[in-house]
Amino acid sequence: KPKIVFAPYFKDRHPDHVRASQLVKEALFYSGLSKLQLPGKVGDMEAYRPDKLFYFMQTYTFDPSFIINIDDCFENKMKAIKAFKTQFHNPASSEPETFISRPEFLNFIESRALFYGFKIGKKYGEAFFCEEEIEFDIINFLK
Incomplete structure (x- = not known):
């Protein structure tokens, strides 16, 4: 559950x-x-x-509701994405180029992670959105 x-x-x-x-x-x-x-x-x-x-x-x-520091797992995230080789740029491929098979697409993913990491003072960040309000426990945060 x-x-x-x-x-x-x-x-x-x-x-x-x-x-x-x-x-x-x-x-x-x-x-x-x-x-x-x-x-x-x-x-x-x-x-x-x-x-x-x-x-x-x-x-x-x-506009993110919160951003998570993904410094420790960014490389694994990129490895997981690259595991879907047929979806992304392959210079030897004769198939037509798509939105995600463009050579710069993986750079876009890294650039976005760098941008959101910058916003929280880390190298890489992942942004999330929630339609509801999120409670923040300031007392435990300050301990």
């Missing part, structure tokens, strides 16, 4: 990403309805809704 769920930002250039975001939000809503009658084993599950839905940035930017 997760407390937090991450989804693509609900505004994006790719309609699949927009719909995936909508599906996650709708699924979280319905998962918390105790009176919803569903067939089979799904119907036997206890109603549960995570506390927060956080959206991550893809193509379109937003």
Whole structure:
């Protein structure tokens, strides 16, 4: 039972990403309805809704609700992205260029991480958006 769920930002250039975001939000809503009658084993599950839905940035930017320091995992993030070799720039490929197969696309991802890292005084940062207010525990933060 997760407390937090991450989804693509609900505004994006790719309609699949927009719909995936909508599906996650709708699924979280319905998962918390105790009176919803569903067939089979799904119907036997206890109603549960995570506390927060956080959206991550893809193509379109937003004013972040918060930024996380990703200095320790940025290289792993880039390795994970590059694992999808057929999606990104390949100079030997004869396929037509796409938005994400342009040679500069991976540089864009790093530049954005550098920008958000700069905003929090770190090397790399990852921005997130939440439609709801987020509680901040200042007392424990100051300890």
